[in-house]
Amino acid sequence: MKSRFVYAVFASLLVLAFALTACQPAQQATTQAPQAPVEPTATTAPQPTATVAEATPTEAATEAPKPLWNKELKQAIAAAIDREVIVDRVFEGRNTPAYHMVPADYPFATEPFLDKYGQRDLELSKKLLTDLGYTPDKPFTFDLWYPPEHYGTTTADVMQIIKEQLEETGLMKVNLKSQNWAEYVDSFVAGKLPVFILGWFPDFVDPETWLSPFASCEQSPGNGVNYCNPEMDKLLLEAASTTDHDKRAELYKQIGELYAEEVPTIPLFWEPEFIINRPGVEGIKIGAPFEFNYNILSFGPDAKPASGSTDTIIIGSTDEVNSLDAADAYATHDWEIIKNTGITLMSYVPGTADLVPGAAAEPPTISEDGKTYTFKLRSDLKFADGTPVTSKDYLRAWERLNKLDGQVKGLITGYVANVTAPDDLTVVYELKAPFAFFPALAATAPFNPVPPDFPDDKIVQFPETLNGIGPYRMVSHKVGEQMVLEANPYYTGADKPKIKTVIIKYFADPTTMANAVENGTIDIAWRTVGPVEAVRLQSVQGLTVTTINAPALRYLVFNHTYMVGGGQ
Amino acid sequence: MSASLRNFLITRILLTIPMVLILITMVFIIMRVLPGDPIRSQLGPKISEAQANELRERLGLNRPLYQQYFDFLWKMIRLDFGTALTQGERPIKDELGERLPATLELTIPSMLFTATFGILLGAFAAKNRKKPIDFAIRLFSIVIYSIPIFFMGLIFQIIFSVRLPILPLAGRMNTLLLTSFKPITNFYVIDSILTGNWPALGSALAHLVMPSVTLGLALTGVYIRLTRINMIEMLQSDFITAGRARGLPEPRLVYRHALRNTFIPIMTLIGLEFAILLAGAVLTETTFSWPGMGRYLVERIQLRDYTAVQATIGVFALFVGLITLVMDVLYAFIDPRIRY
Numbered sequence: 001m002k003s004r005f006v007y008a009v010f011a012s013l014l015v016l017a018f019a020l021t022a023c024q025p026a027q028q029a030t031t032q033a034p035q036a037p038v039e040p041t042a043t044t045a046p047q048p049t050a051t052v053a054e055a056t057p058t059e060a061a062t063e064a065p066k067p068l069w070n071k072e073l074k075q076a077i078a079a080a081i082d083r084e085v086i087v088d089r090v091f092e093g094r095n096t097p098a099y100h101m102v103p104a105d106y107p108f109a110t111e112p113f114l115d116k117y118g119q120r121d122l123e124l125s126k127k128l129l130t131d132l133g134y135t136p137d138k139p140f141t142f143d144l145w146y147p148p149e150h151y152g153t154t155t156a157d158v159m160q161i162i163k164e165q166l167e168e169t170g171l172m173k174v175n176l177k178s179q180n181w182a183e184y185v186d187s188f189v190a191g192k193l194p195v196f197i198l199g200w201f202p203d204f205v206d207p208e209t210w211l212s213p214f215a216s217c218e219q220s221p222g223n224g225v226n227y228c229n230p231e232m233d234k235l236l237l238e239a240a241s242t243t244d245h246d247k248r249a250e251l252y253k254q255i256g257e258l259y260a261e262e263v264p265t266i267p268l269f270w271e272p273e274f275i276i277n278r279p280g281v282e283g284i285k286i287g288a289p290f291e292f293n294y295n296i297l298s299f300g301p302d303a304k305p306a307s308g309s310t311d312t313i314i315i316g317s318t319d320e321v322n323s324l325d326a327a328d329a330y331a332t333h334d335w336e337i338i339k340n341t342g343i344t345l346m347s348y349v350p351g352t353a354d355l356v357p358g359a360a361a362e363p364p365t366i367s368e369d370g371k372t373y374t375f376k377l378r379s380d381l382k383f384a385d386g387t388p389v390t391s392k393d394y395l396r397a398w399e400r401l402n403k404l405d406g407q408v409k410g411l412i413t414g415y416v417a418n419v420t421a422p423d424d425l426t427v428v429y430e431l432k433a434p435f436a437f438f439p440a441l442a443a444t445a446p447f448n449p450v451p452p453d454f455p456d457d458k459i460v461q462f463p464e465t466l467n468g469i470g471p472y473r474m475v476s477h478k479v480g481e482q483m484v485l486e487a488n489p490y491y492t493g494a495d496k497p498k499i500k501t502v503i504i505k506y507f508a509d510p511t512t513m514a515n516a517v518e519n520g521t522i523d524i525a526w527r528t529v530g531p532v533e534a535v536r537l538q539s540v541q542g543l544t545v546t547t548i549n550a551p552a553l554r555y556l557v558f559n560h561t562y563m564v565g566g567g568q
Numbered sequence: 569m570s571a572s573l574r575n576f577l578i579t580r581i582l583l584t585i586p587m588v589l590i591l592i593t594m595v596f597i598i599m600r601v602l603p604g605d606p607i608r609s610q611l612g613p614k615i616s617e618a619q620a621n622e623l624r625e626r627l628g629l630n631r632p633l634y635q636q637y638f639d640f641l642w643k644m645i646r647l648d649f650g651t652a653l654t655q656g657e658r659p660i661k662d663e664l665g666e667r668l669p670a671t672l673e674l675t676i677p678s679m680l681f682t683a684t685f686g687i688l689l690g691a692f693a694a695k696n697r698k699k700p701i702d703f704a705i706r707l708f709s710i711v712i713y714s715i716p717i718f719f720m721g722l723i724f725q726i727i728f729s730v731r732l733p734i735l736p737l738a739g740r741m742n743t744l745l746l747t748s749f750k751p752i753t754n755f756y757v758i759d760s761i762l763t764g765n766w767p768a769l770g771s772a773l774a775h776l777v778m779p780s781v782t783l784g785l786a787l788t789g790v791y792i793r794l795t796r797i798n799m800i801e802m803l804q805s806d807f808i809t810a811g812r813a814r815g816l817p818e819p820r821l822v823y824r825h826a827l828r829n830t831f832i833p834i835m836t837l838i839g840l841e842f843a844i845l846l847a848g849a850v851l852t853e854t855t856f857s858w859p860g861m862g863r864y865l866v867e868r869i870q871l872r873d874y875t876a877v878q879a880t881i882g883v884f885a886l887f888v889g890l891i892t893l894v895m896d897v898l899y900a901f902i903d904p905r906i907r908y
Contacts, residue, residue, distance in 0.1 A: 182604020182872050185612050198613070223613045307744055314743055322610075323656050330614065405626045407611060410619040461656035476747065479658075479666060480859035481739060484747050505743055508857040511722060512738045519730045521737050 065563040068194055073140065074263035074558055076128040077195075078113065080166050082120035087269055090157045094531050096549065098267035100256055101200075101210045103551045105288040107353065108207050108249050112256035113267060122169060129171035141173040144556075145188075145196035150181040151554065152530075158268070158554070159197065188224035194562040196224070197268070200553045201332065203411055204444050205289045205353055206437035207252050208240050214557070215255075215264045226561040227264040241370055241434035248436065266556040273550040274534035276517050276525040279303065279542045281313070283498070284524070285351030286548050289443070290332075292526065293350045294340045294485065295471035298498040306523045312501040316513045316522040320506070321479065323461040326448045327397065328406030333527065335445040337504075340485065341384075342448035342468035343493050345375055345394075345427075346439045350495070355439055358493070359389070359449070359469065361425075363439070370434025373442075377425045382490035383452055384466075384473035391421035393449030400450060404459050412446050471497045480506055517543065572907070573900070580896070584889035591885045592644065592878055596637055599874045605629065606653040606872045627653050629874075640878060649879035654871040660879045663864065668883070669754035670740065671860035674779055674852070675845045681784030683838055686791025687827070693792065694799030695822050705792060713789030721782045721855035728778060735778050738857040742771040779856040783849055787841060794837060798830035831902045839895035843888040847880075 083097030096104075099114035117124065134140045146159045156178075163174040179187060187193050202209045213219045216236050217228035235258065239251035275284060275292075280303025283296040299310040306314045319333035326338050347358030357363055359381055364373040381389035398419035401409055415438065418430045431438060441447075451467045454460050466474035471493065472485040483504040487497040505522055507513040514533035517525040518540055529537075538545045606627070607620045615623070624630045631639075643650055649660035693705040729737040736742065740756050741749060745768050752759045757776070760768035802808065803826055811821050850862035861880065868876040900906045 180604075181612075182602070182609040182870065185608040186603050186605070189608065189613060189617070219616075222616045312744070320655065322654075330611065405622045407615065407623065409622075410615050459657075462658060478746065478751075479663075482743060482746060503743055503747065505739070506857065507738060508854040508859075508863060512725065512855060512857055515722075515725050515730050516737050519733055519737060521743070 079121040080125040096270040108252035110256040112260035116260040206440040271552040287351040288353040295497040327400040330408040338445040342470040345442040384488040588885040652876040654873040677780040678783040682787040686788040690792040690795025709789040709792035718851040802826040
């Protein structure tokens with residue numbers, strides 16, 4: 001009896017202790033700014049006693065804190081990195097070195113980092129560091145952070161090579177540190193990490209989505225960069241608001257040069273994707289916009305469809321569906337489904353970055369001040385249940401977006417101020433500023449009319465059916481198992497579906513999906529087949545492995561408000 | 569049912585309540601002590617802090633912690649698990665309703681396989697102690713125990729599905745059959761019987777073979793060794809010697825009298841392993857794209873989906889409580905000396 005009592009007391013104490021630990025960080029967070037991680041003091045290097053920008057310097061501080069990163073330091077790091085070596089050693093040459101934040105096959109892409117630093121400029125790096133007063137005995141020491149699991153198992157190898165390359169200058173000492181993804185995101189958003197690796201995937205096909213998020217005063221804090229330079233802001237705004245093609249090209253060239261000079265972030269490499277198909281599967285075209293159009297797929301004469309019938313194609317995926325409501329969805333796979341079951345206002349010619357009217361009858365008319373875009377809708381559009389489409393459906397999409405606080409809201413409300421529908425076939429988008437890239441934004445998933453059966457007051461992440469205006473309609477979805485799309489009988493757009501039924505089969509593991517395409521359970525293995533599987537399947541007879549230049553960038557971020565006190 | 573057994577059952581059931589309460593409280597606290605939150609884990613830096621806050625507001629994550637806790641408890645009491653915070657914010661009841669049957673459908677055949685196969689091999693080895701067959705079985709049990717389960721699964725896939733295509737590769741049912749299959753209980757085997765859908769039944773059973781054998785084999789090693797060692801001890805005990813002296817046939821002695829008496833530790837192990845497998849079959853589920861609880865829980869912990877993890881662990885706790893209770897009652901049936 002006595003021992004039971006002791007146990008009971010012990011258990012309650014344990015629970016109490018947990019409760020107290022749980023409450024403590026919450027209380028602290030409200031009273032004081034987050035503290036930077038304490039750095040190891042083992043080295044003899046000038047150890048910056050790091051504090052975060054938000055923490056206002058106390059009276060006691062002898063010296064005003066200053067940002068850790070100055071231009072020369074960032075340049076020294078940029079010059080010392082050899083992307084070719086990273087790509088060769090870690091990825092056996094599959095990945096592409098990135099010399100700019102903008103993908104090479106995007107409009108207005110340049111390679112400013114290659115122009116400024118070449119493949120690598122170790123001497124420049126050494127000179128910059130020597131000029132700053134660093135010596136082999138007193139190297140510049142800092143923590144370089146990465147998430148070990150989020151970007152695949154290769155991240156640790158990449159970071160190790162970067163460390164080696166930087167330390168080859170003899171004037172830098174890099175401490176590699178890692179945190180799991182959930183913690184990592186919290187840390188860099190709170191400004192606790194001095195320099196760290198991230199990945200970026202674009203929202204729309206324009207340099208804007210690759211530059212402003214990292215280099216504009218307004219957006220860069222959200223990505224942990226905290227960079228602000230009026231000159232850069234001016235150029236970005238001008239480039240974003242210029243409709244003249246040549247002028248834009250010139251501006252983006254200037255931005256590129258300034259970017260390589262100022263180095264808010266360092267682009268490292270592009271990670272490709274692979275698509276594998278069985279013999280006879282035709283019509284796989286994935287271009288710069290990274291869109292996979294199911295409606296142009298077909299079976300050739302020598303095809304042996306996995307389903308046994310040329311009316312049905314089975315596509316494997318390791319992605320998961322998060323939301324199929326265009327007012328909420330903000331993940332690549334969700335957008336792929338929404339785009340195949342819908343038509344965005346503007347759209348891309350499959351396999352290219354050529355922007356053409358989609359649900360719009362013609363390119364938009366742009367007002368003098370560049371802030372109002374008027375779209376005339378095609379008159380023959382119908383939802384998959386037969387309901388005709390009017391401009392009200394676009395107005396409803398805008399209202400739902402605003403009201404429902406879905407994940408994608410910010411992407412649109414960041415640019416669009418208001419939407420009106422003066423008549424049944426006219427939609428007018430008023431922008432917050434003259435954004436010349438708006439047609440590219442109008443090719444994203446949220447620019448789809450809302451299916452008639454979607455309620456106004458609720459996000460429908462998992463509808464039972466999805467009746468959009470696109471080539472296909474979703475007829476069933478068993479979460480984590482498969483989704484069935486069928487040709488939309490009311491589809492009036494270009495390229496009527498050649499294959500009547502598309503089944504997306506979900507796999508938990510890329511290796512299993514690779515085996516499935518090998519043994520003929522599926523016709524196509526799409527996102528995400530890993531490089532290991534892709535290389536293996538190349539040697540399997542009959543299978544075609546295609547490398548896709550995905551717009552998936554890995555880059556290093558400098559946190560510009562990370563402070564040193566009393567350092568160099 | 570004797571009065572003492574009834575008392576025992578009532579006490580045990582009542583004891584489950586504080587157990588579940590302590591567990592879900594700890595999970596509630598630990599999930600929130602872990603760094604990261606559901607919004608950022610899902611969207612990373614893609615959205616601004618203001619939008620992240622809007623989302624937190626919508627999901628009720630901005631409320632004071634004690635409010636969230638009591639709200640959660642009150643809902644749990646009414647068996648209302650609420651909605652998940654990530655992956656489409658579906659009702660957790662629906663998610664568990666899909667995942668739990670899938671897991672049970674995989675786990676039960678695996679347990680049956682491993683228990684039958686493991687116990688028989690173990691008993692056989694004990695009977696033939698120190699003979700070559702005993703060494704062979706022991707070697708087998710060690711080898712099978714040390715092969716990583718996903719590796720074994722992959723090898724099976726390559727042999728039986730890619731090279732000799734006789735078994736389906738992954739998933740719970742043939743893709744085409746599944747398009748028209750309407751689940752009722754989400755136990756696909758049961759549902760196909762209920763709807764009289766025989767091709768679906770065949771497909772569901774065929775899809776079960778590889779994952780359940782893989783999972784079952786991986787666990788077999790432990791059963792072989794446990795049964796063998798207990799049997800050896802049992803075969804040297806007085807009552808077996810007495811039986812032998814009376815001239816009882818040897819197989820009957822071994823497989824009936826001795827084996828029955830080794831069931832107590834084995835039953836304990838079955839109960840424990842079954843509880844572990846509810847969430848512990850992650851690797852098998854991943855290799856065979858089986859949409860079960862293990863993967864679900866791991867994914868949701870990574871996404872910091874507080875409500876989903878809390879509810880899932882709450883349900884597990886109830887399950888484990890139930891299983892141990894059933895095991896305790898079964899002991900009394902197996903061993904007449906045990907009385908409650």
